[in-house]
Amino acid sequence: MEIRALRGATTVAHNDAEAILTATAALLSALARENGLSARDLVCLFFTVTPDLDAAFAAQAAERVGWGDVPRLGAVEQKVAGAPERCVRVMAIARGDGPRVPVYLGEASRLLGKAEPN
Numbered sequence: 017m018e019i020r021a022l023r024g025a026t027t028v029a030h031n032d033a034e035a036i037l038t039a040t041a042a043l044l045s046a047l048a049r050e051n052g053l054s055a056r057d058l059v060c061l062f063f064t065v066t067p068d069l070d071a072a073f074a075a076q077a078a079e080r081v082g083w084g085d086v087p088r089l090g091a092v093e094q095k096v097a098g099a100p101e102r103c104v105r106v107m108a109i110a111r112g113d114g115p116r117v118p119v120y121l122g123e124a125s126r127l128l129g130k131a132e133p134n
Contacts, residue, residue, distance in 0.1 A: 025124035040077035
């Protein structure tokens, strides 16, 4: 079976737990919708946040969209001049040969088409 990697990012209005979890859940929902994902398709999820987001673990938002059993890992993104602030990124590894549509919400849409690390 084929494996696909799906990328997405969003920005968060404030560094507080509810804002981080709400924005991240919206990102995951959009990623699922655009790529036809269900929890059973997912192998794992990798999250990064910019250093200015420390009020919650973004990976906890997976529980809000029914992906609580999916293995998750979170990390802090390096600080890069000019990059969006309060940004959450996700890389979803999924089974299947469906679409590979990246989802970038909020100010993170500036990243679409830029040379981000693969």
